[in-house]
Amino acid sequence: MTEAVFRETAAEPRTQAVPLSHLSLELGHLYMEDFEAGPGHLRRHFERVRPWAEAARATAAAAGGKRPRISTCFLIDDYFTRFSAPAEVVPMLLEEAERAGLVVDYLARESGCAVAGKVPVAEAVAGRIVEEPPPGSYGLRPPATQTGWLANGERSPVARAPQAMKKATAWQQPKETAARRHSVFLDVELWDDGPDGHRTWSCPFLAAVWQLARLGLLRNEGEAVLVPQPHTASGFPDDWDELPPLLRLNPRADPFAAYRTCSVLPSRFLPVEHAVRVILDQIEVDPGALAQTAERSARENAAVPDSVADRISYVFYAGQ
Amino acid sequence: MLVFAASDKGGTGRSVTSANLAYQRALAGDHVAYVDFDFGSPTAAAVFDVPGAMRGTEERGLHSYLEGTVTEPARIDVWRQTEHPQLRARPNQAGRLVLLPGDAGGGEFAIGEDALERCVDLLLRLHGEFDLIVVDLSAGRSYAVDMALAATAHPRMRYVPFRWLVFHRWTRQHVIAAAGLVHTDHGIIKGGVERGHDEEALRGAVRFVRAAVPDPDSPLWSQGSPAQAAWMQSCDEALRRLAAEHRIGDSVVLGVVPLEPILQWREQLITEEDVLSTQIANKETLEALEEIARRLTDDDCWGRP
Amino acid sequence: MTPGDMRPGGTTPGETQPPVVLACGEVRTCLLPALQALDSRAAAQLLGLRADERVLLSERPNLYGRSPDTLTGVDCPLPSANGARIRAVGTVAARASLTEGRVLQSSAYFRVPASGPDHRRPWGHYLVRPATVEPFGKLPYEAVAQGLLNGGRHGELDVGLIADGLLTRLLRHPLLDHRPPLKSRPTRLRWVALPAERDEGPSIERFTLAEDELRTVRLRVPAGTPAGEIAGLCDDLALHDWLLTTVVRILDGIRLGAAEPSARPRPRTGESHPAVVTALRPAVDHLLHLWMPRARVAHGLAPLWEALEDRPGFTRQWRTLVQRIRDQLALHAIPHREAELIP
Secondary structure, eight states, rough: OSSSSSSSSSGOOOOOOOOOEEEEEEEEEOHHHHHOOHHHHHHHHHHHHHHHHHHHHHHHHHHHHSOOEEEEEEEEOOSSOSSSOHOOOOOOOOHHHHTTTTTEEEETTHHHOOOOBBEEEHHHHHHTTTOOTTTOOOOOOOOOOTTTTSSSEEOOOOOOOOTTTOOOOOOOOOTTTTOOOOOOOOEEEEEEEEETEEEEOOOHHHHHHHHHTTTTTOOEEEEEEEEOOEOSSSSSSSGGGGGGGGEETTTOOEEEEEEEEEEEEGGGHHHHHHHHHHHHBBBBBOOHHHHHHHHHHHHHHHOOOOOOOGGGEEEEOOOO | EEEEEESSSSSSSSHHHHHHHHHHHHHTOOEEEEEOTTTTTTTHHHHHTHHHHHHOOOTTTTTHHHHSOSSSSEEEEEEHHHOOOHHHHHEEEEEEOEOOOOOOOOOOOOOOOOHHHHHHHHHHHHHOOOOOEEEEESSSSSSHHHHHHHHHSGGGGTTEEEEEHHHEEESHHHHHHHHHHHHHHTTHHHHHHHOOOOOOHHTTTTTEEEEOOTTTGGGGGTTTTTTHHHHHHHHHHHHHHHHTTTTOSSGEEEEEEEOOHHIIIIOSSOHHHHTSOOOOOOOOHHHHHHHHHHHHHHGOOOOOO | OTTOSSSOOOTTTOOOOOOEEEEEEEEEEESSSSSSSSHHHHHHHHHOOTSSSSOEEEESOEEEEEOOEEEEEEEEOOTTOOOEEEEEEEEEEEEEEEEETTTTEEEEEEEEEEOOOSOOOOOHHHHHHHTBBSSSSSOHHHEEEHHEEEEEETOOOOHHHHHHHHHHHTTTOOTTTOOOSOOOEEEEEEEEEEOOTTTTOEEEEEEEEOOSSSEEEEEETTTTTTTHHHHHHHHHHHHHHHHHHHHHHHHHHTTTOOOOOOOOOOOOOOOOOHHHHHHHHHHHHGGGGOTTTTTTGGGGGGGHHHHHHHHOOHHHHHHHHHHHHHHHHHHTTTTOOOGGGGO
């Protein structure tokens, strides 16, 4: 289709560009148990986050030269458990952040990482998994593939009934593909299916989608997904479903998506975020989006690493 | 069309006879695939006389395919790769004759969900390519029989026509055993219904082939004493009654293969050459095979008896 | 952006990449196993391999749909004609296409740069270079190209397996009823493309009908030709070669005599004219309108067709076959008007 005279729009791929900051700084996740622990719990969280947030800003400024564009975000779980209501939770959250001297630019709902509006984001990302091949992968789909799981290496072979009069294979150790001599093997559950056929995405999988959203790398048929909606109403609704999946609370905020991300989280999130890395390492993101980010970051002297997983960073602070 | 060849016991000549049927249909111009699901003793290569072509199929046969270690099972073009001198010259009007062998040295194995899906993939691909697919199944209530029943009940196979041939020898024990394989609680019919088949339709798709049947009128026995002839006649009648009592009487018999040394001992295809020039095979045997081959697709011979 | 561009993608400034010296692929072509051809909506459903990527649909000059590319990771030796053992790591792209809702193709391909580091890099490095397989050390590309065409040993990179895996996945789609209107054989076309001499245009060095179902093609292409475009050309070659092969076999079939009843409709010699019509009718209904060389071949590669048109003369053979079918039908239609009643 290089002839330019006749064109069919349905026959040509295109990728919408999204505005990008230098850094997307995540100020925290809120789960039901955090909420139930009361405003004091949130206050202590934000107090701990503040110095790290400042450090992240300073680092970005030092690297970028000019004033870096930095946006902050906060994620509320409304996917695994529904609690309270936006009208109650959000004002409290914002008040505690402000008390610690932090501004939440963007507020996201975790269920938006599963389905945003009508777009099945999580399913689309799952369709982009390209498993890291262990040595010896020559094109045959490995029989050991486990639907709904993703590992960072080779699993122990499943004990299968051998052919009659043949020996069953002995146990073999699992092996991390990128291991340095010894393995740290991790097998991540991506989803489970209920008896009614309803699929529940796992927390690490949705967190990986969340990272891709913050990196501006999600597209649906070339269109951007999880586009921030301005907050125009005076208050917040009583139902989570009435809150946009991604809400811009600060009208003067820098763009939501960014070349890199940093998340400040309590250390209990460490296993989840390890899993996020294993997932991100095996996702082929939209090549158009990838090219846009690479080109623009290079032009701004803030070139991103090739590997998407290397664009995300964390600060884990001690405690709950 | 799929034709499954089953038998309750070994020694019925199931493999060699079904291979002959495949050969006859190919001679008549059909494109024919012969699929060796006799997992415990994959020997079809010997019947088609393709030992050379079997080298290198140890890890590429149907065992490996169903277990998922290869995605395309080995295929042997019989006309081209046989070492049988009379087969090598593919007759002008013949269709293709392709053997899908098991792994040399493969054994019986349990079939899981994945293997069933792969089996359906294979049968559907063959269905798109061949007019007739003969599937030779391990004897008895085997995993292979189980898989054939499950595969033909699979939604993806809903438009693929299939028929069953049950081979048995013409003896008391074999008649009872063959009836048992089809009609008892864990037999083909009940097992098929459990897997989603319609009982009437399945029953209408099963026919029997009596193998190694001595023909009292044959010149072979004409030298015997009158007492011997009378005894043979009465045995034959008794067996017919027994068969009818066990619901495998004449109305569900597709054909009768005479007792034939060349099938018993050489276990190979019977060619016109064997009948006409070397005369090591009987004309009646060849005609019986031709007739059964013809009836495989003659709808008048199938359906509810 | 086309994945599989011959220029390695994801380059960071200042980092120079070795040039791509080899592209390779395999195409599987078969009749869609369904009674009715699929319309564009159904084609989009069948080919929608990813929830977030559109199926490319095109209606001019014929109905055509193409799935998004999917990737498969590999880490194994490359086949080579001289026995050299070259380990390579990367991804192979695969996609499926449907022409006129009737002919299904799955096509897998990759490109190889002239050299790579002698160790495996983190997986993320390979994922941002879709359809690129990087060798350890320097690539003896002539030997590897020949090795790929010959087919490797067990355990060496097998691009055909990847094409076949995608085909198997598509054939399991519930849209397909597995009632093909005619019996036909799938074909495989394996191709390699090596760089053309400086300033030379693209050329077909060899097009071989190897075994019954295997064809091999050896190409020379100018540096920088996207691998996806080469794969597109080879899909087109494979489609037309399959059409020729299939129609030739149908015509072969009508010369055959057969003991009735047959498992497929086929006439006996010298009788029953409608049976000839029955055998030829599916070709008319489902195949004859599919001939359209170069419909979607990239501009720069389209001249390659001319070599095949010159010798052996693909379109010439096709026209002869079509004429034979029409002649047969015309002959049988005159005394037997009832032929038209055959479904």
